[in-house]
Amino acid sequence: MIGLEGATVRFGSRIIIEALSFSVPVGRTLAILGPNGRGKTTTLKAMLGFQQLDAGRRVAPDIVGYVPQTGTSNQRYRALDVVVMGRAAHLGIFGQPGPEDFRIARSALERAGAARFTDHYFDRLSGGERQLVLLARAIATGSQVLVLDEPAAALDLHNQERLLTLLNTLRHPRDKAIVFTTHDPNHALSSADDALLMMPDGQPPLFGPVAETITPEHLESLYGVPMRVVELAGPSGETHRAVLPAFAGIRAA
Amino acid sequence: MAALTEDEAAPMVRSHLARQALVFAALLALFAVAFVVSLCVGRFSVPASRALELIWLGVTDPWRELTTIEERIVLLVRAPRVVLAALAGAGLALSGAALQGVFRNPLVSPDILGISQGAAFGGALGIMLGIWGFPLIAMVFISGMAAVILVGLIARVNGRSETITVILSGLVVSSMFSAVVSLLQFVADPNTSLPAIVYWLMGSFATATWERTLIAAPGLIIGGVLLWMLRFRLNILSLDEAEAQSLGARTNRERWLVFGLIAVIVGSQVAVSGIIGWIGIVIPHASRLLVGHDHRALLPASVVLGAGFMVIIDTLARTATAAEIPLGVITALVGAPIFAMLLRNHYRERNGS
Amino acid sequence: MRRPSDQVGILSKIFPETKDIPSDVTAPNFVPNIEALTATNPDLVIQWGGRGNDIVAPITNAGLNAMLILYGTEQLTRDYMTMTSKAIGKPERIKELVEWRDRVQKDIEAKAKAIPQDKKPTTLYIARALTEIATTGTKGSYNAWYMELVGGRNASAELNGTVTINKEQIAQWDPEIIFLNAFEARLNVDWVYNDPILSLTKAARNKRVYKMPLGGYRWDPPNQESPLAWMWTANVTQPDVFKYDLRAEMKTAYKTLYNYDITDADIDGILWMKEQSGSANYAQFKAK
Numbered sequence: 056m057i058g059l060e061g062a063t064v065r066f067g068s069r070i071i072i073e074a075l076s077f078s079v080p081v082g083r084t085l086a087i088l089g090p091n092g093r094g095k096t097t098t099l100k101a102m103l104g105f106q107q108l109d110a111g112r113r114v115a116p117d118i119v120g121y122v123p124q125t126g127t128s129n130q131r132y133r134a135l136d137v138v139v140m141g142r143a144a145h146l147g148i149f150g151q152p153g154p155e156d157f158r159i160a161r162s163a164l165e166r167a168g169a170a171r172f173t174d175h176y177f178d179r180l181s182g183g184e185r186q187l188v189l190l191a192r193a194i195a196t197g198s199q200v201l202v203l204d205e206p207a208a209a210l211d212l213h214n215q216e217r218l219l220t221l222l223n224t225l226r227h228p229r230d231k232a233i234v235f236t237t238h239d240p241n242h243a244l245s246s247a248d249d250a251l252l253m254m255p256d257g258q259p260p261l262f263g264p265v266a267e268t269i270t271p272e273h274l275e276s277l278y279g280v281p282m283r284v285v286e287l288a289g290p291s292g293e294t295h296r297a298v299l300p301a302f303a304g305i306r307a308a
Numbered sequence: 309m310a311a312l313t314e315d316e317a318a319p320m321v322r323s324h325l326a327r328q329a330l331v332f333a334a335l336l337a338l339f340a341v342a343f344v345v346s347l348c349v350g351r352f353s354v355p356a357s358r359a360l361e362l363i364w365l366g367v368t369d370p371w372r373e374l375t376t377i378e379e380r381i382v383l384l385v386r387a388p389r390v391v392l393a394a395l396a397g398a399g400l401a402l403s404g405a406a407l408q409g410v411f412r413n414p415l416v417s418p419d420i421l422g423i424s425q426g427a428a429f430g431g432a433l434g435i436m437l438g439i440w441g442f443p444l445i446a447m448v449f450i451s452g453m454a455a456v457i458l459v460g461l462i463a464r465v466n467g468r469s470e471t472i473t474v475i476l477s478g479l480v481v482s483s484m485f486s487a488v489v490s491l492l493q494f495v496a497d498p499n500t501s502l503p504a505i506v507y508w509l510m511g512s513f514a515t516a517t518w519e520r521t522l523i524a525a526p527g528l529i530i531g532g533v534l535l536w537m538l539r540f541r542l543n544i545l546s547l548d549e550a551e552a553q554s555l556g557a558r559t560n561r562e563r564w565l566v567f568g569l570i571a572v573i574v575g576s577q578v579a580v581s582g583i584i585g586w587i588g589i590v591i592p593h594a595s596r597l598l599v600g601h602d603h604r605a606l607l608p609a610s611v612v613l614g615a616g617f618m619v620i621i622d623t624l625a626r627t628a629t630a631a632e633i634p635l636g637v638i639t640a641l642v643g644a645p646i647f648a649m650l651l652r653n654h655y656r657e658r659n660g661s
Numbered sequence: 662m663r664r665p666s667d668q669v670g671i672l673s674k675i676f677p678e679t680k681d682i683p684s685d686v687t688a689p690n691f692v693p694n695i696e697a698l699t700a701t702n703p704d705l706v707i708q709w710g711g712r713g714n715d716i717v718a719p720i721t722n723a724g725l726n727a728m729l730i731l732y733g734t735e736q737l738t739r740d741y742m743t744m745t746s747k748a749i750g751k752p753e754r755i756k757e758l759v760e761w762r763d764r765v766q767k768d769i770e771a772k773a774k775a776i777p778q779d780k781k782p783t784t785l786y787i788a789r790a791l792t793e794i795a796t797t798g799t800k801g802s803y804n805a806w807y808m809e810l811v812g813g814r815n816a817s818a819e820l821n822g823t824v825t826i827n828k829e830q831i832a833q834w835d836p837e838i839i840f841l842n843a844f845e846a847r848l849n850v851d852w853v854y855n856d857p858i859l860s861l862t863k864a865a866r867n868k869r870v871y872k873m874p875l876g877g878y879r880w881d882p883p884n885q886e887s888p889l890a891w892m893w894t895a896n897v898t899q900p901d902v903f904k905y906d907l908r909a910e911m912k913t914a915y916k917t918l919y920n921y922d923i924t925d926a927d928i929d930g931i932l933w934m935k936e937q938s939g940s941a942n943y944a945q946f947k948a949k
Contacts (some may be wrong), residue, residue, distance in 0.1 A: 105550050121554035127547040129412060131601040133324070143544050144556030148565075149537045151604070174324060180605070196555065351830040354820070377832055377861045384857050385829050435792065440847075494688060500845055504792035507825065514793060514827045631824035632793075 056080045057102055057119060057200045057232050061111035064097050070257075071097045077251055077262040078114060082229035084222070086243035086265070087236040089253030090278055094235045099204055100254070104249030115200065117173075118144045122203040126185050128178040134188045137176040138164055138209075141195030141237065149272050160195050168221055182209040190221070192299035202224065203235035207242055213283045215242075240269050241299040252277050274298060328605055331598050335609060339616035345617075346390045346623040347382060351630065354378045363387075389516035390624070392524060392621055396513070396581055397574040397591075397618020399528040401610040404588030405595065406535050407570055409546040409603055410563050411471055414596075417588040418574045421474075421567055422481035426455020427578035429485045432492040432505045445523050445579040452575030455481050457568055510634040511582035513622050520580045527576030531569045535607065538566065542603040584635055588642030593650050595599055671931060672873045675921045695719045705748050733803060735766070738883040755916065758885065762814070765888035766810070769895055771813040772902050782898060784813035784838035785864070788823050788850050790841060792922075794831070797823040803883050804840070811895035812902060813838065828858040838898060839864040841872040843879035847937050848872065868941040871897055876931045877919065885918055893932070893946075900942040907932075907946055 058078025061145060064071045071094045079085045087095050097289050100106035103121055104113055107209040114235070120141070137153045146152060152160075162168045169187035172180060177188060193201050207215045223246050224235055237243065243250045243265055250268040252261040254277060274282040281301040286294045322500045346360040353410040362382045365372065374380050399519040405417045411420075430451025463470075463477040489509070517561060535542075543555045545566070576582070595609040616645045621642065685700040691709055693716065698706065706720050710729030720727040728748050739759050746755035780883070786804040787795045789795040796919035798820030799805040805815040816836035839862070841848050853859045853870045864870050873881045873890070880890035889911055895903035908928055915923040925948040929935065932946050 088634070103550070103554060105553060118556055119554060121551070123548070123551055123554075127412070127551060130543075130546050132595075133600075133602070134541065136602050140544055140547070140555055143541070148541050148557075148562060149654065151540050192555075215627075351827065352833040374857070380857045380861065381829055381832060385827070438847075440791070503789060503795075505792045511826070514825060556947065626827055626829070629684065630819050630830055631821075631826055634825075 057115045057202070057234065059098070059101055059108075059111060059113055062098075062101050062108050062113065063092070063110040064101060064106055067110050072101070073257075075101075075260060076111075076113065077249075077260075079124075079200075079231045079232040079234055079249065083248045084233040084235075084246060085228050085249045086247035087234065087251045087253065088238075088240055088277065089242055090238065093253035093255065095253055096204070098251070099202060099234070099236055103202060115262070116198060118196050118198045120196045120198040120201040121188045122186065122193045122206060124186075124200065124204045124206075124208060125159050125182065126177070126189045128185070130162065130178070133173070133175050134169065134175050134180070135160055137177045137188055138160075138191045138195050141192040141197075144196060146186060159197070160191070163191040163195035164188070166194055166225070168217075183214045186210075186218075187221075194225075199230070199231045203233070204214065205236050205238075207237055207239065219245045228282075240274055244269055244298065245297050269296070275303070321386050328599055332609065332612070335598070335612040335616070339612050340495065342616045342619045342623070343390060343394065346393075346619050349384050349623060349627050350381065350386055351627060352377070352381045354382055363541045375555060384518070388518040388521040389463070389513050390517045391393060392521040392580065393618045393622040394615040395511050395521070395528045395622075396577045396584065398611040398615040399532055399577050400446045400584065400587040400618070401591035401595070401614025402532055402535055402607055403570040404605070405592035405606050405610040406538070406542055406566055407588070408592055409542045409606075411475065412548075412554065413471075413475075413548055416475065416587070417586055418570055418587075419482065419585070419588075421478045421570065423452045423454035423458050423571050423574045424578055424583050425482040425485035425489065426458075427452030427575050428509055428583055429455075429492075431508055431578070431582075432496075435504045435508065436492055436496050436647050438501075442523060445520075448579035449527070449572075451485075451576040452578060453568075455485060456571040460564060460567070460623045472646050508582045511584040511636050512632060512634065514573070514624070514626065514632045516580070520601050524576045524580040526593050527572045531573035531576070534568050535566070535573070536611075536612060538562075538569075539603040542607070546601075546603070584618075584637075584639060586639040586647075587618060589642040590639075590647050590650075591617055593647065597650060597653070670879070671923075671927055672877045674927070675877070675915075675919045687797055691716050693719050695723050699723055699725065707745070732883070733801060735762070735803070735883065735887070738762075738887065742885065744884075761914075761917075762888050765891060769810055769903070773810065773895075774806065776812040776899060776902060780899075781812050781814045782869075783816040783834065783839040784808045784840060784898060785816040785831065785836035786840045786842070787835060788842050789845065790852055791845050793825045794827065795823055795825050796820065804881055807887075807891050807894055808840070808898070811891060812899040813894075828856070828945055831862065832858050835862050837863045837867070838869045838871070840881075840894070841870065842881050843873040843875045844881070849933070850940060860873070868939065869897070871937060871943070873932065873934050874931045877915075886914065889914055896945060897940075897942050900945070904945075909946065920935065 056078055060076050062075045063073050070107060073180050075098065077085070087098060089095050097106055099107060100115060102115060103119055104115065112150065132269060135157070139156055141163065142152050142156040142159065146156070148198060161173065164173055167187045167190040169184070169191050171192055172184055172188060192301065207218055219242060222233065222235070225231060249263060252268055252273055254260055269284065271282045271284050278300070283299045283301060285297050285299060287297055289295050347363055348356040358378060359382050362379055366383045366387065374383055381593045385644050400418065407416050407418060407420070427448045430448040431444065434447040438448060459474065459481045462480065463473040465473065469543065493502060493505055496505055541562060544552050544555050545559060545562060549559055591614040592606065592610050595606055595613050599605040599609045621635060621638050625635050625638055668841040673753060683697070683701060685694065686701065691712060693708070698720070700829055701864060703725060706725050706727045708717055708727050710728055717727055717729065722805055728744060730744065731737045739762060742758060743755050746752050784889050786808065787794065796817045799815045799818040799820065803871055805818070808815055812886065816834040838852055841850065841852065841935055852895060853865050859865055872891060874890065875880060877885050878886065880893065886944045887898045889907070892903070892905040892907055892910055896905055897906060912923055915921045934946065937943055
């Protein structure tokens with residue numbers, strides 16, 4: 056489980072987040088939604104413990120599987136060696152990864168769908184490929200919590216689809232608490248159980264199940280763009296919800 | 309699917325390991341040859357076969373009394389000098405590799421933390437006060453550590469120190485200490501302590517004895533072994549701050565542990581052989597090209613290559629002419645072009661990919 | 662704060678006021694500190710010549726009288742001594758000093774001429790020993806000049822200027838005589854005798870290791886007492902050829918130079934009799 060309790064972060068006199076509380080238990084997935092500059096990243100950093108809180112506290116395990124947006128690439132490591140770094144917390148400062156750690160790393164690469172990159176140099180991979188490797192590293196930490204920073208930001212539509220599928224694969228066994236940030240409410244609809252909406256103008260963020268939080272009214276005030284939620288029939292007859300923005304003032308039918 | 313991936317990956321892993329093994333074998337062979345050849349050559353002519361015989365005797369019966377000039381030249385002059393050069397080269401290269409890792413910047417060298425200049429200050433002050441031998445070495449070592457601690461105090465803002473602050477603080481402390489060294493040179497006796505300070509600042513193994521080697525060895529070896537034990541941790545510390553922390557590293561504290569170990573290594577080296585440039589930057593770079601960036605391979609490769617390179621450079625310094633050539637001159641003459649070549653290859657490869 | 666040297670030698674006994682001569686009027690690179698210099702109100706400033714105008718102009722610009730001297734050879738030494746005697750208004754004093762130098766030099770040259778080349782020992786002058794070992798080539802070296810004058814051969818002739826060398830190189834040269842500089846206060850002949858390498862050189866095995874005396878100035882570089890330095894060097898280098906009565910010569914010279922009656926104890930101190938009485942051919946210098 057990971058979350059914040061009454062967390063406040065100020066930069067000087069500017070309040071970034073105020074008295075923010077939410078929690079993500081194991082088995083659920085949270086999407087943090089909002090445009091840039093609303094404190095998505097600050098919230099993420101606060102959850103990970105990288106951001107000092109001016110008030111409130113952080114609830115998190117010692118090690119959180121963190122998937123940064125890009126990852127350090129000025130060093131040339133093999134993907135496998137990047138993933139095995141996930142074992143660091145178990146090895147201690149003078150420890151060296153052994154065969155068991157490499158086994159875990161290989162299986163994490165497989166789980167993240169990145170096994171084919173095992174012996175490739177990390178810095179030679181594309182942005183999307185690196186993200187899969189970093190996800191494998193987060194899995195290899197063995198943490199029950201995964202936190203992904205804008206996992207879809209750099210991906211084209213095809214790769215967004217693959218990523219969301221992968222997130223759902225990870226979510227499906229219900230053995231992890233997963234948090235990701237995104238601009239796109241459709242990502243929340245597709246792959247999250249709960250959503251945290253970073254509302255504008257000092258309004259408190261909205262936290263709750265996707266069905267209650269992803270509504271046209273909330274989204275309109277969240278993004279300042281009129282929104283429609285439509286229902287689409289899936290291939291096997293089930294309904295999917297999707298969000299459409301109404302650009303140029305035209306309200307979608 | 310999983311099985312297929314395994315099959316595909318296996319030959320690549322094997323070729324990676326085979327390549328690493330080959331590179332290490334070549335590096336070790338280079339070092340061994342440099343070491344033995346260095347013991348066999350010098351201004352005093354000892355036939356190579358006799359030198360080899362003496363080395364063998366020295367290894368098998370180290371406490372034998374040495375009476376002939378040949379024995380003493382090989383075992384009391386050359387041997388400690390070659391061993392000290394190897395240890396110093398290994399230590400400097402290792403420190404450079406580790407430092408470049410934690411700073412995530414391939415252009416930093418041990419000088420950046422102010423260690424060398426701090427140590428130089430201690431040495432210059434010691435020479436001026438007429439202190440010799442072990443107390444001088446202790447003074448050098450302590451002032452080198454003091455410089456690092458000073459950098460730490462300046463760079464530490466709100467309980468943590470940013471990389472850039474550390475580099476800038478290092479520069480500040482370095483300039484401060486080098487100014488004080490200049491001041492000491494200004495007031496030093498031009499007949500006695502001034503040439504001594506100047507010579508010592510240039511770096512040399514010419515005065516190596518077993519005693520001096522044994523004084524420097526503990527710091528170099530203990531610091532080196534601890535850094536080597538940190539090799540996997542250095543991979544973690546080479547990542548962005550947030551990533552490293554998320555993997556469980558207490559980056560600030562661990563980085564200072566690395567700095568402290570480097571101060572022990574560089575302080576010990578400067579104490580007995582003065583300031584030697586270039587090794588800490590050229591050798592890790594060359595090693596990276598040979599074995600990659602993973603510190604588990606990079607550190608041992610830097611150690612072996614640094615030791616071999618330093619032995620070769622010092623052998624040139626003491627044999628090329630009747631006069632000792634200052635080490636700094638050769639390391640710069642050899643190091644700078646190699647470095648330029650490495651840089652070009654590095655970026656050509658980068659741009660080409 | 663900076664003193665001209667670690668040791669002041671006998672000069673401070675003859676002229677106690679020399680100890681108080683301020684030496685902070687220049688930086689190590691001989692750039693004058695004009696304010697400090699002017700404050701001493703000098704009648705004459707003696708500065709190095711041949712080192713560019715930058716270290717001279719400030720002196721003349723300040724309205725002080727400057728005399729430039731060149732250094733390094735016997736002729737230059739005589740020239741600047743002559744200039745100095747004129748400058749301080751005692752030109753009559755210099756004649757006998759230059760004549761003395763000339764007389765001694767010619768006497769040594771004449772006696773040394775007969776020495777066959779194979780009877781000339783190789784000699785090594787150690788200019789610095791304690792932090793690094795430095796010695797000097799023959800070209801432009803005053804030390805090499807008088808070592809060869811007295812019938813020695815400079816062991817380190819192949820060098821160019823004063824440079825750092827290692828012990829292995831000394832072993833290779835294997836000099837028959839080693840002269841240690843008088844600049845390093847802590848340096849004495851034990852430095853050679855206790856060294857595993859140097860103690861095996863011919864010089865050490867034959868006890869022919871000598872530290873240069875420290876008289877009114879160190880005897881290694883050119884100075885007012887140089888003829889004494891040559892005679893001392895001659896007596897230890899070619900003991901069969903040169904038999905100067907150094908003590909008598911010193912007594913005369915010190916009277917002439919400083920109007921000082923040097924005692925036997927003074928001479929013992931200058932010649933390091935206590936430290937190196939065990940060296941070969943050194944008993945000749947003992948007080949009778």
